Amino acid sequence: xxxxxxxxxSQILAAGRRMTLRCTxxxxxxxxxxxxxxxxxxxRLIHYSNTAGTTGKGEVPDGYSVSRANTDDFPLTLASAVPxxxxxxxxxxxxxxxGYTFGSGTRLxxx
Amino acid sequence: GENVEQHPSTLSVQxxxxxxxxCTYSDxxxxxxxxxxxxxGKGPQxxxxxxxxxxxxxxxxxxxxxxxxxxxxxxxxxxxxPEDSAVYFCAASIFAGKSTFGDGTTLTVKP
Numbered sequence: 702x703x704x705x706x707x708x709x710x711s712q713i714l715a716a717g718r719r720m721t722l723r724c725t726x727x728x729x730x731x732x733x734x735x736x737x738x739x740x741x742x743x744x745r746l747i748h749y750s751n752t753a754g755t756t757g758k759g760e761v762p763d764g765y766s767v768s769r770a771n772t773d774d775f776p777l778t779l780a781s782a783v784p785x786x787x788x789x790x791x792x793x794x795x796x797x798x799x800g801y802t803f804g805s806g807t808r809l810x811x812x
Numbered sequence: 813g814e815n816v817e818q819h820p821s822t823l824s825v826q827x828x829x830x831x832x833x834x835c836t837y838s839d840x841x842x843x844x845x846x847x848x849x850x851x852x853g854k855g856p857q858x859x860x861x862x863x864x865x866x867x868x869x870x871x872x873x874x875x876x877x878x879x880x881x882x883x884x885x886x887x888x889x890x891x892x893x894p895e896d897s898a899v900y901f902c903a904a905s906i907f908a909g910k911s912t913f914g915d916g917t918t919l920t921v922k923p
Contacts, residue, residue, distance in 0.1 A: 705855075732910075734911075742915065743901065743915040744856070744901065744913040746911075746912075749910045751909070757910075759910065760813070760912075791855050793855075795908060797908070799861075800844075800848075800858040800861050800908065801848075802858070803848075803855030803856050804855050805854060805855050806854075806855050
């Protein structure tokens with residue numbers, strides 16, 4: 702089934718640990734995005750990539766890094782997790798000029 | 813940057829009634845306005861979109877209107893059904909690039 706695969710689906714992480722959230726798409730979309738969703742705050746952009754080899758910062762990039770080595774994969778890394786990074790993380794991709802296709806999300810709890 | 817405000821935050825209607833959700837945006841350069849539906853435990857799903865060269869767009873029971881001068885756009889759902897119950901997000905972007913989202917509206921359709 703074409704779409705976006707995110708892994709893991711949920712994770713409990715000790716503060717200070719490093720973690721990578723995985724995102725893979727099979728639609729050959731050039732643009733990919735990472736958003737976090739917090740209750741009452743909607744969806745906020747963390748990082749984005751307009752095409753393989755390029756990345757950009759969104760609204761809330763601090764504490765996160767991304768890479769885009771190829772078209773299909775767009776991993777998000779938390780270098781040293783803090784409790785304020787507890788959230789649901791959504792990866793999305795888009796074809797030029799069209800809306801997003803979202804993954805099912807990763808629910809992350811930092812304790 | 814772009815700022816998108818969405819109202820109301822919660823909306824409860826009787827089955828068969830209409831529901832209207834309104835959004836305003838701040839950046840006059842924005843020209844692509846999608847709407848997403850998010851069911852519990854899932855990622856948002858694109859349901860309809862409108863571009864700035866169009867004033868209204870319909871797809872069966874849902875429609876979106878855009879007023880560029882006033883910088884606001886609205887989602888209209890007619891003949892609501894219980895399966896319409898979900899969280900709805902509006903968004904704004906330039907040429908369907910990185911999007912800024914509203915904070916969401918929780919719609920409850922009572923049978």
